[in-house]
Amino acid sequence: xxxxxxxxxxxxxxxxxxxxxxxxxxxxxxxxxxxxxxxxxxxxxxxxxxxxxxxxxxxxxxxxxxxxxxxxxxxxxxxxxxxxxxxxxxxxxxxxxxxxxxxxxxxxxxxxxxxxxxxxxxxxxxxxxxxxxxxxxxxxxxxxxxxxxxxxxxxxxxxxxxxxxxxxxxxxxxxxxxxxxxxxx
Amino acid sequence: xxxxxxxxxxxxxxxxxxxxxxxxxxxxxxxxxxxxxxxxxxxxxxxxxxxxxxxxxxxxxxxxxxxxxxxxxxxxxxxxxxxxxxxxxxxxxxxxxxxxxxxxxxxxxxxxxxxxxxxxxxxxxxxxxxxxxxxxxxxxxxxxxxxxxxxxxxxxxxxxxxxxxxxxxxxxxxxxxxxxxxxxxxxxxxxxxxxxxxxxxxxxxxxxxxxxxxxxxxxxxxxxxxxxxxxxx
Numbered sequence: 001x002x003x004x005x006x007x008x009x010x011x012x013x014x015x016x017x018x019x020x021x022x023x024x025x026x027x028x029x030x031x032x033x034x035x036x037x038x039x040x041x042x043x044x045x046x047x048x049x050x051x052x053x054x055x056x057x058x059x060x061x062x063x064x065x066x067x068x069x070x071x072x073x074x075x076x077x078x079x080x081x082x083x084x085x086x087x088x089x090x091x092x093x094x095x096x097x098x099x100x101x102x103x104x105x106x107x108x109x110x111x112x113x114x115x116x117x118x119x120x121x122x123x124x125x126x127x128x129x130x131x132x133x134x135x136x137x138x139x140x141x142x143x144x145x146x147x148x149x150x151x152x153x154x155x156x157x158x159x160x161x162x163x164x165x166x167x168x169x170x171x172x173x174x175x176x177x178x179x180x181x182x183x184x185x
Numbered sequence: 186x187x188x189x190x191x192x193x194x195x196x197x198x199x200x201x202x203x204x205x206x207x208x209x210x211x212x213x214x215x216x217x218x219x220x221x222x223x224x225x226x227x228x229x230x231x232x233x234x235x236x237x238x239x240x241x242x243x244x245x246x247x248x249x250x251x252x253x254x255x256x257x258x259x260x261x262x263x264x265x266x267x268x269x270x271x272x273x274x275x276x277x278x279x280x281x282x283x284x285x286x287x288x289x290x291x292x293x294x295x296x297x298x299x300x301x302x303x304x305x306x307x308x309x310x311x312x313x314x315x316x317x318x319x320x321x322x323x324x325x326x327x328x329x330x331x332x333x334x335x336x337x338x339x340x341x342x343x344x345x346x347x348x349x350x351x352x353x354x355x356x357x358x359x360x361x362x363x364x365x366x367x368x369x370x371x372x373x374x375x376x377x378x379x380x381x382x383x384x385x386x387x388x389x390x391x392x393x394x395x396x397x398x399x400x401x402x403x404x405x406x407x408x409x410x411x412x413x414x415x416x417x418x
Contacts, residue, residue, distance in 0.1 A: 022215075029211055034203035042199050051206055059217040117198040124195075139192040140199040170191065 010074040017065055025062055032075060033058070036082045042136050043086035045125045050086075057085040083141065087151065090129055123173050131166035138163055330371050334364040 008027065016024030036057065040050040061081050068077055115123075124132050133152065137143045138159075143151070145159040152159070338360050345352050 026211055029214060033206045033210060037204040037206050038199070038202035041204055042202070047204070050204075051210060054206065055210060055213045055217055058214045059221060062214070062218060063221065115194060117202055120195055120198055136195075136199065140196050142196075174191070 011070065014065060014068065014070075014074065017062065028074075029058055032078055035075065036078055039079055039082045040086050042121065042124065042140065043083070043133060044089060049089065053085045053089045054082060057082045060085070079141075083137070084151075087133065090133065119177075123170060123177075126173060127166055127169055131162050131169065134159055134162035135166040135170075330368055334368055338364055 010028070010031075013024045013028050013031075017028060033054065037051060037054045040053045040057070041047060044050040044053060057078070061078055068074065124136070127135065134148055137148045137151070138145070145156045145163075148154075148159045149156045154162075341360060342352055342357065345356065
């Protein structure tokens, strides 16, 4: 009985890609590109720029494929590359501004419903890039303030204050959104 | 729902989010990789060209530096000029003959030349002259010459003692002086170093000063005697 493999693992594809198998590379791309574009889009407002950054990230990933140690998942490795590329893109466009604030108290927030991803993205896009980047890195990717500070070349306290500001602005936006929703009903 | 719940929502939805890329996305990745390869090849070419240029420039510089005598390591040998010749009144009376008044020509040249390590071993020979003039000479052919002259003097003295039965001190002195004169002349002939004009001028000035001092001393002596006689009278 002949067994046809329907799903080739990342590891097998990586091994083939390391032997310059372009089909294996394309398979890896097709498998991970949508999620990676989602990662890039969460940092970059414009989808076309986000795709450019994703392509740049994949180019780097394939060029440095031999450096992947198989210690974590390939997706995680790609994700880190994409995040770095996105941060570099924002930096190159001088869109990352960080300003320190003295008080950093948490304000309670009452979201009334489970929001759609597009609404959440819209809310995040309305934040300044500095706030948004720190918030995604901390809340979505799970980086610590120390890691964020190192990555963005800022201090830990700046990272904390950016997160505080982002939360505060998000609360205000959610409140406005709730009012609009209630008014329309 | 509280603040954390909102962030949990963010985490859950953003982590699982997928956006379909444009159809030509893969082609763009391939194109980008080809461009990067071309760039890296160009960079390698540029680096190679730069390395070749630096290497060539280095070789040329090294060759030029090596051929330039200014950059060759030099050892400067300085020969000092004797300051003053002692006054003649201290000389013994019997050595005042014209033949005895010869003073060995002091080497005044201040020259710079490369010293061979072997040559450097035979350092300048200090030859004591009767008039306590110290002549510093380069030593290249000198030891043989002096030895030859010493042998000649010894031979002459032996012959004279055999012929006359004895040799006087004056004869020995005159023989030594003539030998010194010949040695000095030989040195001058053999000297390959260029003569320094400044050194020659200094030598001439020293001679002029000496004669002038002698004259002045003589006048002073004469006047002193006259004054003493006048005082006695």
